[in-house]
Amino acid sequence: MLTRFQSWCERIITAFLVLAVSVNAKAQTGELLPELDQFSGLQSNGVRCIKIDPKGRVWVGTDNGLNILNTITPIEAGISNTIGNNSVWAIDYKENILFVGTRNNGLYQFNRLSGKLIKHHPSSTINLIRKIKALDNRVFILTNSGAFELVGTDIQKLKLTNSAKSDFIIDIFQWNNALYGVRYYHQGIIRLSGNTFNSNETELFIGKDLKHKHLTIFSVATYNNRLYLGAIDLQPFLIVIENGNPPFTINLPDSLGPGYIIWEIAATKDKITLAIGDVYSNRKGLMYVLNSKFINHSPVKVKDYVTCVSIDSINNSLYYGTLENGMYFQNSILTTSLKNNPTESEFVKKRDRSKSFDKWTHSYSVGDTLVLAHENKIELYNRQTGKLLLSIPRDNRFPYIFSNSIQFFNNSIYTFDNYGWIYKYNLDKKNGWAVEKIESSLPYPQKFGSKIILLNREKGFNIINESESYPLFCLDKSIPFVKDFTLIHDTLYTLSKNALKAFRIDEQKKELIFLKEYDSPNAIEGFVPKWILSQTDKLYLLNENGILNVNANNGQPIHYYYWGNYVNLKKPMIEGDSLTLAYDGILHNIPFIAINYSSSNIQAADINLSLPSSVNENLGFQIGFNSPDYLVQNRYLKSLEIWKRGELKEVKYSTTSTFNFTKGLQFGDYDFTLKVGSTEKKTNLNITLPLNRNPYFFGSLAFFILLFIFLLLKTQYDKKKLSKKLSENRMQVLKQNLNPHFVYNSMNLINSLILEEKYDDAVQVVSEFSKLQRIFLETNNKDAISLKEEFDFLEVYLKLQQRRFRYDNSFTYSINVTEGIDTNTIMIPPLILQPHVENAIKHGIIGNNSNERHISITVTGTNPILISIEDNGNGAGNSKKELGMGQKLVAERIHLSNAENKYKLKIEFDKLPLNSKSGYRVEILYKKPH
Numbered sequence: 001m002l003t004r005f006q007s008w009c010e011r012i013i014t015a016f017l018v019l020a021v022s023v024n025a026k027a028q029t030g031e032l033l034p035e036l037d038q039f040s041g042l043q044s045n046g047v048r049c050i051k052i053d054p055k056g057r058v059w060v061g062t063d064n065g066l067n068i069l070n071t072i073t074p075i076e077a078g079i080s081n082t083i084g085n086n087s088v089w090a091i092d093y094k095e096n097i098l099f100v101g102t103r104n105n106g107l108y109q110f111n112r113l114s115g116k117l118i119k120h121h122p123s124s125t126i127n128l129i130r131k132i133k134a135l136d137n138r139v140f141i142l143t144n145s146g147a148f149e150l151v152g153t154d155i156q157k158l159k160l161t162n163s164a165k166s167d168f169i170i171d172i173f174q175w176n177n178a179l180y181g182v183r184y185y186h187q188g189i190i191r192l193s194g195n196t197f198n199s200n201e202t203e204l205f206i207g208k209d210l211k212h213k214h215l216t217i218f219s220v221a222t223y224n225n226r227l228y229l230g231a232i233d234l235q236p237f238l239i240v241i242e243n244g245n246p247p248f249t250i251n252l253p254d255s256l257g258p259g260y261i262i263w264e265i266a267a268t269k270d271k272i273t274l275a276i277g278d279v280y281s282n283r284k285g286l287m288y289v290l291n292s293k294f295i296n297h298s299p300v301k302v303k304d305y306v307t308c309v310s311i312d313s314i315n316n317s318l319y320y321g322t323l324e325n326g327m328y329f330q331n332s333i334l335t336t337s338l339k340n341n342p343t344e345s346e347f348v349k350k351r352d353r354s355k356s357f358d359k360w361t362h363s364y365s366v367g368d369t370l371v372l373a374h375e376n377k378i379e380l381y382n383r384q385t386g387k388l389l390l391s392i393p394r395d396n397r398f399p400y401i402f403s404n405s406i407q408f409f410n411n412s413i414y415t416f417d418n419y420g421w422i423y424k425y426n427l428d429k430k431n432g433w434a435v436e437k438i439e440s441s442l443p444y445p446q447k448f449g450s451k452i453i454l455l456n457r458e459k460g461f462n463i464i465n466e467s468e469s470y471p472l473f474c475l476d477k478s479i480p481f482v483k484d485f486t487l488i489h490d491t492l493y494t495l496s497k498n499a500l501k502a503f504r505i506d507e508q509k510k511e512l513i514f515l516k517e518y519d520s521p522n523a524i525e526g527f528v529p530k531w532i533l534s535q536t537d538k539l540y541l542l543n544e545n546g547i548l549n550v551n552a553n554n555g556q557p558i559h560y561y562y563w564g565n566y567v568n569l570k571k572p573m574i575e576g577d578s579l580t581l582a583y584d585g586i587l588h589n590i591p592f593i594a595i596n597y598s599s600s601n602i603q604a605a606d607i608n609l610s611l612p613s614s615v616n617e618n619l620g621f622q623i624g625f626n627s628p629d630y631l632v633q634n635r636y637l638k639s640l641e642i643w644k645r646g647e648l649k650e651v652k653y654s655t656t657s658t659f660n661f662t663k664g665l666q667f668g669d670y671d672f673t674l675k676v677g678s679t680e681k682k683t684n685l686n687i688t689l690p691l692n693r694n695p696y697f698f699g700s701l702a703f704f705i706l707l708f709i710f711l712l713l714k715t716q717y718d719k720k721k722l723s724k725k726l727s728e729n730r731m732q733v734l735k736q737n738l739n740p741h742f743v744y745n746s747m748n749l750i751n752s753l754i755l756e757e758k759y760d761d762a763v764q765v766v767s768e769f770s771k772l773q774r775i776f777l778e779t780n781n782k783d784a785i786s787l788k789e790e791f792d793f794l795e796v797y798l799k800l801q802q803r804r805f806r807y808d809n810s811f812t813y814s815i816n817v818t819e820g821i822d823t824n825t826i827m828i829p830p831l832i833l834q835p836h837v838e839n840a841i842k843h844g845i846i847g848n849n850s851n852e853r854h855i856s857i858t859v860t861g862t863n864p865i866l867i868s869i870e871d872n873g874n875g876a877g878n879s880k881k882e883l884g885m886g887q888k889l890v891a892e893r894i895h896l897s898n899a900e901n902k903y904k905l906k907i908e909f910d911k912l913p914l915n916s917k918s919g920y921r922v923e924i925l926y927k928k929p930h
Contacts, residue, residue: 030544030569030583032302035319036060037326042067043085047321048103050310051091055606056629058310058319060327061088066100070633072608072626075115082117083108090132094139099150101129107141109153119153126155135174142169147181149195159196169197173220175227176243182217182229189217205229206239206247221265221272228272230262236276238262238290250294252276260285266309266318268292271334275320277305287320287328289338298338301584302328315631316594331563336578337589371408378406378413378425392425407445407452414452414464416443422454422469448487455485461492461512463505472505474512484571486534488552491515493539495532498522500541500555518555524548524637526656527560531571535579535592544569546655547579547595548637557653560637561595563588607632609674609683616690618664625657625674632676633657641673749804765803772796779830784901787823787859787867790833791815794857797834801841811845811853818860826865826926828905829897833857835886836869836922844873844920856915864906864925872916894924902929 038045046063053059057076058069066083068076083100090101097118098110106126109118123129127145134140139150140158147158147169160167169181172192179192180201189205190197205227206215217239219230229239231249235257238250252260252274259280266273270292277285285305289298304322311318317331369389370381380389392413407414413425444455445464452464460479461472478501482494492503492512500521503512521529521541527548529541539552546562566583573580579595581588610624623640627633640659642650645668652659665687674681691697750769753762775793779785798813805811817823837855845853856870887909894905906925913919 029585030581031567032300032328032330032583033565033567034322034326035329035565036067036069040326041069042326045322045324045326046087047307047323047327048087048089049091049308050319050321050327051093052310052312052319053093053628056312056314056627056632058312058630059091060321061091061100063087066091069630070626070628072606072628075113078115079110082110090129090141092132092134092139094134094137099132099134099139099141101132101141103128107132107155109150121155131171133172135172135179136177138179140172142172144168147172147197156195158192159198161190161196161198161200170218171220173222173227175222182220184216184218187215187217205241218261219263219265221267223267223269226267228265228267230265230274232258232261234258236260236262238265238272238274240294250290252288253299263306264308266311268311268313268334273309273311273318273320273333275306275309277307277323281305283324285322289333291337298586300330300333300338300586312631315629317631329564331561332590332594333588336591336594338586369408371406371413373406373415378415390427407447412466414445416445416454422464446485446487453485453487453492455482457482461485463507463510470510472510472512474503474514476501476503476512476514479512484531484533486532486539488534488537488539491552493532493534493552495521495529495541500529500532500550502552518550521555523653524557525652525654525658525660533572533574535574538592538596540595542572546635547572549596556651557637557639559596560635560655561590561597562631562635562655563590607674607676607679607681609672609681611672611683611685615664615685615687617667617687619690620660620662620664622661623659623672625654625659625676627676636676639675641675643671643673644668749800752804761803765800768796768800768803772800776831782830784827784897785830787826787828790828790831791823791857793831794833794837798837798855805841805845809846809848809853811841811855813855813857815857816859818858821859821865823859827901827903828924828926829893832890832893832905832924833867833869835890839884839886839922840869840871840873840920844871844875848873854916864927867924867926868911868914868921870913870915870919870921872913872919875913875918875920903927 034040034045036042042060042062043066044062044064047060048063049061051059051061060067060069064087065085066080066088068080071077071080079098079100083102086105087103088100089103090099092099093112096112098112100108100110102108102123104123106120106122106124107129108120110116111118126141126148127143129141129143131142132139133142141148141150141155145168146160148155149158150156158169160169167183167186167188169190170184171182173180173182181190181192181197182188183190188200188202191199191201193199206229214233215231216233217229217231221228225243227241229241231237231239235254236252238252239247240250241247256276257278257280259278260276261279262274262276264275266275272290272292274288274290275285276288283305286302287300287306287309289300302320302322302325304325307321307323309318309320311334313334315331316334317329318333319327319329321327368383370383372379372381376394378392380391381387382389407416411427413427415423417423444457445452446455450465454462454464454469456462458480459471460474462469463472478496478499479494481496483496485492485494487493487505490505490507492505494501494503498520500518502515502518504515506513527541527546528543529548530543531541533540533542534552537552539550541548541550544566545564546560548560549558550556551558563581566581569581569583573582575589577593578589578591581590607625607627610626612621615621625633625638634657635655638654638659640652640654641648642652642665649670667687667689669684669686671682671684674683689695689697750762750765753759753765772793775789775796779789779793794815802811802813837857840855845855850872852872854872856868858866858868858870860866860868891907894907898904904927906927908923908925911921911923913921
């Protein structure tokens with residue numbers, strides 16, 4: 001019970017899906033959209049003129065300025081900027097001079113090669129410009145107040161005869177080596193002789209028997225030996241004139257009323273195209289395309305007033321401008337056929353009125369035969385006449401016989417419903433319906449030769465032929481996601497969202513054998529495939545804008561054909577050697593010979609690539625492609641080969657103007673080869689490593705850091721070395737300052753003793769002096785000496801001084817070291833105590849009236865150790881506000897010593913004596929190193 005319920009739910013859901021798809025498909029019809037508008041690059045949606053130069057560059061005049069498509073140099077940009085937002089109505093050129101006519105700001109003359117403005121003629125001089133035409137090496141400017149001719153950079157107004165003075169020239173043309181102007185407001189064609197329109201020759205062109213009494217001509221075109229006049233009376237029509245033949249007229253549809261004006265005509269060998277706009281509504285209009293033999297001509301439906309048309313004869317394409325929707329483009333319309341594709345309502349009008357008018361559920365076209373499936377019958381009609389050819393009633397045994405799709409081949413009709421039933425009706429035998437049940441849901445059938453391949457989007461593929469139908473077993477799990485498929489011989493190609501695959505059909509084993517998967521079909525920039533088909537062993541990918549021929553063996557793109565900016569286009573059909581597009585009630589047949597036109601024949605001149613100067617590894621970047629030809633830049637297939645060290649790394653494809661490298665490239669030097677048709681362009685690019693991965697950067701950074709550290713250390717070392725050298729020099733100087741004192745005082749003492757004939761004493765003094773001098777020389781060059789060595793020096797020094805002052809200023813001294821203090825381990829700068837002992841003698845002993853003159857040197861404490869020098873003199877040193885020279889020298893030596901040594905010394909002057917009531921005391925604190 002549950003299983004049956006689930007089965008019914010699946011059927012209901014499937015039916016709703018089919019209904020939704022069917023309604024959606026019927027609601028949308030193929031439509032051509034503007035190639036460019038103000039949202040995609042144009043200055044304005046109001047296009048007034050289009051001109052294509054010899055390089056394929058498209059110049060578009062709009063109501064808000066000039067667009068030069070594919071502007072690749074500052075020259076064109078400068079021209080556009082000079083025009084500004086003025087409304088451009090006319091563009092033409094003669095040799096290297098470009099003429100741009102604006103509606104309200106006059107005429108501009110530019111040098112086309114340099115972009116330099118040669119001259120500007122304001123509107124006050126020539127009025128509102130309508131057209132510019134370069135004919136017979138002469139340039140004419142047609143305005144609302146008359147016709148002008150350019151003579152050098154000056155303009156000269158052309159004259160009109162008295163009978164035509166109320167008119168102005170709306171168009172000008174050359175015919176049989178003569179120049180003619182078309183009059184407006186009155187009918188007529190006037191010949192130009194010199195600088196005067198003076199001969200009415202209307203009858204020469206359209207004969208004496210004028211069928212149109214109120215005929216007015218608005219546009220003219222010539223091609224080879226034909227002259228085309230766009231005229232209007234009660235409705236627009238085309239006058240065709242051939243040399244040696246009488247003129248004849250081509251009437252346009254009756255639905256076009258008197259407001260529809262043929263504004264411009266473009267003619268080629270095969271087609272005549274008319275730009276038509278309705279001046280009454282100022283909104284309606286259409287393109288009209290006629291065969292050069294004037295058969296099978298059709299309107300090309302456009303939802304706007306068409307103002308201008310231009311032919312790109314090199315690319316066999318057509319551009320046309322509209323008043324409100326921008327610029328349109330169609331490819332191959334000039335050499336391929338167009339025919340009406342009647343809509344449902346139009347077909348009903350043609351249908352046999354004696355038959356019923358009930359709605360059909362599905363239709364299928366085969367050539368001129370239209371197959372309609374109704375709820376209770378199938379009908380076959382002639383598509384052109386609407387005549388009923390055959391009616392097949394429903395077999396009451398099969399209630400769902402006409403519910404979904406139809407295929408028609410081998411003179412048999414096959415229908416498919418959503419419940420897995422296939423019905424076959426043989427039109428020759430008329431033997432009724434043959435019924436077969438297969439597993440199928442949302443069936444998608446396609447006919448290939450004598451068999452139908454049916455895609456069941458839930459389960460896989462089935463083959464149907466005249467004798468049987470059977471499923472194709474396949475292990476590939478992507479089958480349920482296949483969007484479209486095609487067949488070449490026994491190879492089935494499937495297209496899904498992200499994959500193009502090939503399978504071999506083994507009809508004996510009734511299975512699909514996977515062969516290969518190609519590169520992602522979405523890898524081509526600017527092209528996302530929607531359908532796949534084959535023709536004469538060639539494989540094609542298609543979407544609503546174009547068709548891509550790919551190599552069936554490797555999936556590589558070969559050639560891309562762009563047909564236009566279509567939306568809601570149904571899958572194009574193959575009819576013989578052509579591909580048929582159905583849109584807006586028109587069938588556009590494009591021969592495969594045009595689609596397969598070898599890209600090697602395309603000449604793409606003046607192309608170049610724009611690359612970034614440098615790019616870091618794995619950083620996304622873009623390579624731009626530039627060409628003056630709009631189609632080459634934006635719609636041709638381009639390949640870019642990426643080479644590294646002589647090895648081909650990758651080939652990228654694009655139908656746009658860019659190649660995007662979203663994931664970047666690895667580090668290294670790359671060579672790029674761009675191929676467009678037969679043209680190649682080579683360039684190169686260096687991909688650098690980012691700073692966070694570049695070994696050269698880190699090597700350089702490490703080098704500079706090490707160099708900086710080295711220079712910093714060297715600077716510090718040099719500074720320290722210099723400071724030490726300066727300190728040593730200063731210390732040496734300070735120590736040398738003591739020497740004269742010893743020598744001078746000792747020599748005086750010896751001299752005195754000799755004079756007193758105290759030779760023994762003199763000898764003793766000389767001995768002590770030499771001992772003192774020896775100690776001085778031994779310690780003078782040392783950075784530090786022990787306190788014991790200092791005391792040994794002071795002992796000799798004090799004994800010499802006692803001898804010197806033994807009569808007048810005799811004194812005693814004592815050197816006391818607290819027990820436990822090892823003077824051998826206490827290191828101090830040499831002779832650091834001698835100046836204070838000398839000061840004690842000089843200021844404390846000499847001149848002291850006391851009978852017990854005494855100098856006390858003591859060493860106490862642990863850490864710091866206190867070394868004191870004290871006398872019991874009158875304390876004269878206490879009265880000094882500034883230090884003496886000897887004290888300054890000692891203080892400086894201590895400062896330099898502290899900077900160089902681990903031990904620290906601190907000296908304090910003018911301390912109060914501890915052993916007497918008066919006197920002078922100096923203390924030196926010695927702090928041991930840790």
